[in-house]
Amino acid sequence: MTITCTCNGEELRTGAASVADLLRERLGSAAPDGVAVAVDGEVVPRSAWADRPLADGAVVDVVTAVQGG
């Protein structure tokens, strides 16, 4: 099944069924180090990535640490 979601501000169609699937699709790893994920404005803990389903219309943010003051 394919859904439409917004990932980091970009709308995309994906076959990903879970957060882990989406990370594998976008970053090449289902459990990347130093990364955090929010779905619809709420953080999804790393331990829940594999089980957290993605609903059609989900807004996903995938962040990591970058240089900053």
Place this chain on the structure above:
Amino acid sequence: MSDLVIAGEALSSRLFLGTGGLPNVALLGPVLDAARPALVTVSMRRTSSLAEGGLLAALRTAGARLLPNTAGCLSAREAVLTAELAREALGTDWVKLEVVGDEHSLLPDTVELLDAAEELVRRGFVVLPYTTDDPVLARRLVDAGCAAVMPLGSPIGSGLGVLNPHAIAAVRAAVDVPVVLDAGVGTASDAALAMELGCDAVLAATAVTRADDPVAMAAALRLGVEAGLLARAAGRIPRRTSARASSPVLGRVG
């Protein structure tokens, strides 16, 4: 010289280092060696490539203790989410809380800042807020449960140093938590002045990362912080409006 303690934890030095603006990650190791910072700040940003993880790997190799910030957030809601993401990604509940009013001045939005601080304390964070040099607001932030306050010396990235030393001293006198001068440091003397005014630590980012020689400036800031702390403890002479000879008056020739 006693250690700086924040939220019950002794820190290894009184210099915090921001990583923003460093021209390349390869400089990070030498800069950290020269600065020996207690904490190293990072920002949280959307990523579409794991190649961007090079920074984190370099920081971990260097043994740096990370302090994520909420730079760029314009509302309490954004800042709280960013702090939660940082806690999840980096495994620390310490956060340098920044909520700015606009992207031009980068001055704190003090209303949103206080809201965010209250919420993050409620959620179990150790909150170090970037704030104005206002002793009344500093007290409100401490009342909200912040573990330290980080007043600005001058606008972020300006290098103008401590524009209102009396206000920084007033913040120091107003609160009983560590005061960390944040923003505006341009060179070592700015860091020394902040410590002489009673600050417990100094955070510098641009001063180091955009210096002609970041490694040398990192060392200079470390020494500036140490010099200021020593001078503060030594007790400076009172300022006078007239001269006072240090050589004896008696026994002059002629």
